[in-house]
Every structure is written in C-alpha cells, then in structure tokens.
Amino acid sequence: MTQHGEDPGRADASTVPALVADRVERSFGAVMAIKDVSITIAAGERRAILGPNGAGKTTLFNTICGDYPPTGGRIMLFGEDVTTLNPHRRARLGIGRTYQSSLLFTGLTVLENLYLGVRGAMPNRLSLRKAGRDDAALAKARRLAEQVRVDRICDARIDSLSHGQRRQVEVGMALACDPRLLMLDEPAAGLSAAERPELVKLIGDLPRDLTLILIEHDMDVALPNCDIVTVMKDGEVVVESTPDRIADDPVVQAIYLGGGH
Ligand SMILES: Nc1ncnc2c1ncn2[C@@H]1O[C@H](COP(=O)(O)OP(=O)(O)OP(=O)(O)O)[C@@H](O)[C@H]1O
Numbered sequence: 001m002t003q004h005g006e007d008p009g010r011a012d013a014s015t016v017p018a019l020v021a022d023r024v025e026r027s028f029g030a031v032m033a034i035k036d037v038s039i040t041i042a043a044g045e046r047r048a049i050l051g052p053n054g055a056g057k058t059t060l061f062n063t064i065c066g067d068y069p070p071t072g073g074r075i076m077l078f079g080e081d082v083t084t085l086n087p088h089r090r091a092r093l094g095i096g097r098t099y100q101s102s103l104l105f106t107g108l109t110v111l112e113n114l115y116l117g118v119r120g121a122m123p124n125r126l127s128l129r130k131a132g133r134d135d136a137a138l139a140k141a142r143r144l145a146e147q148v149r150v151d152r153i154c155d156a157r158i159d160s161l162s163h164g165q166r167r168q169v170e171v172g173m174a175l176a177c178d179p180r181l182l183m184l185d186e187p188a189a190g191l192s193a194a195e196r197p198e199l200v201k202l203i204g205d206l207p208r209d210l211t212l213i214l215i216e217h218d219m220d221v222a223l224p225n226c227d228i229v230t231v232m233k234d235g236e237v238v239v240e241s242t243p244d245r246i247a248d249d250p251v252v253q254a255i256y257l258g259g260g261h
Pocket residue numbers: 028031032033034051052053054055056057058059060
C-alpha cells in the first residue's frame with residue numbers, strides 16, 4: 001500500500017476489462033465448437049459478434065456465462081478468474097443475458113414477468129411474500145418496463161404480445177439483476193423490418209457504462225450498436241474490426257457474399 005492507501009499492484013477498476021477470454025475452447029465429443037478464442041472486451045465497450053450459422057457464437061456466450069464451461073483456456077470477468085465457477089456465481093458478478101429462445105412465462109403479464117425477474121435476482125428470492133403496492137421490487141419492475149419501452153402494455157399477457165415486444169421484455173428480464181455485462185443472443189431474430197428500429201433504439205439507449213456483447217446476424221442492428229465487431233467462423237475468431245471497416249474486409253466479404261453463410 002502507498003501512503004495514500006492505494007495498492008500499486010491493483011489496477012484501477014475502470015481499466016480492468018469486463019471480459020478476457022484467453023485461448024478458450026469448448027468441445028462436444030468430437031465437435032470442437034470453439035477453439036483458441038481470445039477476446040478482450042473493455043468495461044463499457046459495446047461488442048458485436050457476427051458469423052455464419054455454427055460459427056460458435058452461442059457456444060462462446062455459454063462458456064462466458066458458465067452454461068457450458070470451457071474445456072480449455074481461461075475466462076476472466078471484471079478481473080476475476082471464473083473459468084471453474086458455476087453460472088449462478090458468475091451471474092452474481094454481474095452478467096445478464098438473453099437466449100435465442102424465449103424463457104418468458106407466457107401465461108403471465110409483462111409486469112408479472114419483470115417482477116419475477118427482479119425478485120429472482122434478490123437475496124430473499126425464495127420468500128413467498130405477495131407484492132404490495134409499495135413493494136420495491138414492483139417499483140423496479142415498472143422502471144424496467146419503461147426502460148425497455150413496454151410500460152404501456154404492462155398488463156398484457158406475454159402470449160398476446162408481438163415477437164418484437166417479447167424481445168423487449170426479454171431484455172428487461174436480463175436487466176433485472178442490474179448487470180455490468182449484458183449479453184444479447186440474436187435479439188432481432190424473427191423480428192419484422194418494422195420492429196427492428198425499436199430494438200435498435202432500445203439497445204442504443206442502454207446506459208453507456210454497461211458493457212454489451214451482442215450476437216447478431218442483422219448488420220443493421222449490430223453495427224449501429226457497437227464499438228468493435230468480432231467475426232467468427234468455424235469456431236475461431238477470424239476478424240476484429242470497427243463497424244465502419246467491417247463490410248469492406250475481404251474475409252468478411254468472403255464469408256457473407258461467398259456462400260459461407
Ligand atoms: N450442446 C451441444 N452439443 C453438441 N454440439 C453442439 C452443442 N452446442 C453447439 N454445438 C455445435 O457447436 C458448433 C457451434 O454452434 P453454435 O450454436 O455455438 O454456433 P452459432 O455461431 O451460435 O450458430 P447460430 O448462428 O446458428 O446460432 C456447431 O457445430 C454446433 O452443432
């Protein structure tokens with residue numbers, strides 16, 4: 001420690017990357033889904049991960065959040081080695097994520113879903129207490145509804161919503177645990193052209209200090225919402241570039257225009 005109480009060996013929290021994936025691999029039997037993947041994402045950065053079907057994007061997400069721990073390499077979250085931690089412990093470090101398929105309770109309303117998301121992230125989540133009018137979790141669920149622009153349909157059941165509205169609620173659910181790192185897995189999949197701008201705006205309006213990793217096939221959704229693009233193919237990172245240069249990259253052109261997709 002220095003005179004001023006600073007530990008010279010300890011990096012300033014703002015310079016610690018949100019994520020370091022160091023030579024990560026994940027195999028499923030004989031299938032090597034990702035191999036030798038190294039990615040560093042700064043705190044507050046917005047990163048898009050693109051790539052054709054089967055490139056390993058979702059597997060990379062799963063190794064980061066712990067659903068499928070890596071079979072090789074190392075994952076660091078906010079400076080902490082989480083390679084062997086279970087998903088629950090990693091979530092507590094501040095990861096929120098959405099999945100390609102919806103995990104919403106379709107028979108419940110928008111607000112009820114968000115409320116359950118908030119309660120699920122609380123330490124007393126197993127309490128069977130009924131929500132009262134001044135319930136803090138209910139108030140937070142309402143704030144989340146505003147943030148993801150579904151506040152006008154709070155009382156609608158999920159099964160009555162459009163695909164785009166469900167996606168918005170899913171983002172709200174992922175935000176319920178106040179994540180430092182938000183991971184969205186193809187949030188625009190299945191959305192109509194009319195629904196996409198709303199989602200782009202919602203993502204663009206997320207707090208700037210929230211680190212975002214976005215898997216997306218649709219460049220119109222991914223590029224306006226990221227600082228850096230990582231392109232994967234056959235389980236490997238093949239390009240890392242800025243959004244303005246990605247479309248001109250010959251490797252990316254070969255993947256997307258040359259029949260690789
Ligand atoms: N649980 C699993 N068991 C066996 N193989 C898997 C499993 N999950 C992924 N794979 C395989 O790993 C490879 C990468 O799949 P992954 O879903 O990560 O790709 P992706 O880039 O997310 O594709 P998509 O865009 O279609 O979602 C594929 O060959 C896939 O079949």
